[in-house]
Amino acid sequence: MMRVVDKLLLFLYSLAIGVVSVFMICLGFGWITKSLLSNWLTQFYEFKSIAFAFGIAGIILLLISFRFFIVSLSRGAANAQSIDQRTEFGDIRISIETIENLALKAASRQRGVKELRARVRATDAGLEIVLRAVIDGENQIPVLTEEIQRAVKEHVEDITGIPVINVAVFVANVVSAGAFKSRVE
Structure with a gap:
């Protein structure tokens, strides 16, 4: 059961990291202009519900990161079956x-x-x-x-x-x- 949960968490984590990576690529190559980014940030802070959802998503990603960190440490002993x-x-x-x-x-x-x-x-x-x-x-x-x-x-x-x-x-x-x-x- 935990293996299925870990696979689901890994899928969600990979999806979130993929979205962040695309955003960083767009910023790095200048595909998102400074004015567009400024407008997004202004709208982001105007709607408290969106800011709250981003905060919750950040907490979830942090918890998933901790889970994968713990799994990476504990599975090392299980390799020598x-x-x-x-x-x-x-x-x-x-x-x-x-x-x-x-x-x-x-x-x-x-x-x-x-x-x-x-x-x-x-x-x-x-x-x-x-x-x-x-x-x-x-x-x-x-x-x-x-x-x-x-x-x-x-x-x-x-x-x-x-x-x-x-x-x-x-x-x-x-x-x-x-x-x-x-x-x-």
């Missing part, structure tokens, strides 16, 4: 990429799987793994996907010791084996 475990001997960090590779290895061992992609999300309860697969279409899809789910869950849990709470398999496409017929003349 890993799962941290504490044992009696010390700390263990397993990267998300390592878990994705383990899931891909287990899933690729299943007969009928042609292409794979994996995405792992760590939650408090355990790991959620999403696999995108292209299969050959010679096996029943429900049976194949269940085998993939079971294999991935067992392999990742055995290797990492982290519980896997969900393995979702998305069958993106079915490709034919491409049997070639020999031709005799």
Whole structure:
């Protein structure tokens, strides 16, 4: 949810900065004359509601700037995505990429799987793994996907010791084996 809010704030912020940039370009190249700017400022101060709206817009832009400043500082630690475990001997960090590779290895061992992609999300309860697969279409899809789910869950849990709470398999496409017929003349 916060990611959507941040994207909306970034859109609004970019729009406001774009408007200010166009205004500055017009001032810099003399496309807005001194008399026109003087008339705008005179009208601006005559209507208190417009001045108040500009003040509110300035406060909103300042708050958005603070939000982006905080996000830029806090997201730095999240870039090194890993799962941290504490044992009696010390700390263990397993990267998300390592878990994705383990899931891909287990899933690729299943007969009928042609292409794979994996995405792992760590939650408090355990790991959620999403696999995108292209299969050959010679096996029943429900049976194949269940085998993939079971294999991935067992392999990742055995290797990492982290519980896997969900393995979702998305069958993106079915490709034919491409049997070639020999031709005799």
